[in-house]
Amino acid sequence: MITPxxxxxxxxxxxxxxAMLWVGSYAKSDPALMGIPxxxxxxxxxxxxxxVLTLVAHQLWRRDQRARRSGDAAE
Known part of the structure; x- marks a missing residue:
């Protein structure tokens, strides 16, 4: 079941x-940050x-699983 x-x-x-596979979007040297291209x-x-994104996904997954288990128990 697909949920938000x-x-x-x-x-x-x-x-x-x-973001990493779209190399063309970042294959340049400017703007440099403290001399780092x-x-x-x-x-x-x-x-x-x-x-951080993995942590957010993990927390959302745990919340989704708890909600699913409590929903199954209520039925």
Whole structure:
């Protein structure tokens, strides 16, 4: 069953893959951040961002599973 929470979970998990596989969007050197070309700092930015998105997806999944179990128990 597709729920809004599961759609958000899927988006949280797919976003880092899309961002990293679309190389043309970040294959440039400007803007540099403290002398580091965009190509490198953009990828490094996605490391903690991916961790946060995975954490959000995990929390939403746990909430969805608890709601599903309580809904099954009520029936």
């Amino acid at each position: 929470a599961r759609v958000v979970i899927a988006l949280c998990l797919v976003a880092p893959f899309v 965009f190509f490198y700092w953009y990828q490094l930015l996605w490391v903690p961002l991916s961790a």
